Amino acid sequence: MSDAGSTSSLPDVGKILISHEQIQARITELGATITEEHAGRSPLLICVLKGAFVFMSDLSRAIDLPVEFDFMAVSSYGSATKSSGVVRIVKDLDLDLSGRDVILVEDIIDSGLTLSYLRKNLLARNPASLEVVSLLARETTDLEELEVRHVGFRIPDEFVIGYGLDVAERYRNLPYIAIYTGDAE
């Protein structure tokens, strides 16, 4: 049912691009790399809500360090499958970033608008370091330009849902990443 390449019986859920098992295996690798790179430190993980909450939960448990957590909610897609072009902060952080090693945790880098906005916003708070880990990024995204350190999977130009990613708030609970086949625009 969750095998890559197969389909779901749920409406608007198309081909499964990345299975639950593939996601978990990649998260184990990402967690080990982050653990190694931050050995001896206590990075602050910032989850970009809502989409990144599932990835953050699994990734944090694959990191063997005394990490701390904070959460920021930003929104630009609303119920559409195209960015509105305006990134709105819905909830700000609770913690002070000055002097902290910050790891920003995203679910997807699509147009890159959200990340560009967040990078500027967070750097203005004087962290000691800021790095970005995203579960997904479009094949067309220039990761060097956006300074993204770790990416789980590169994906083709299709709107995807599941594992935190939504369309109009639905399907975040799918345990895999699938192509959205509904008619939201």
Ligand SMILES: O=P(O)(O)OC[C@H]1O[C@H](OP(=O)(O)OP(=O)(O)O)[C@H](O)[C@@H]1O
């Ligand atoms: O690179 P971009 O084109 O900016 O797209 C990526 C962002 O868009 C989505 O957030 P969304 O606005 O849907 O909010 P949500 O996480 O609450 O669903 C996603 O979770 C990323 O944060």
Ligand code: HPA
């Ligand atoms: O492909 C996507 N799916 C869900 N949310 C998104 N936000 C940006 N791109 C996407």
Ligand SMILES: [Mg+2]
């Ligand atoms: Mg969304």
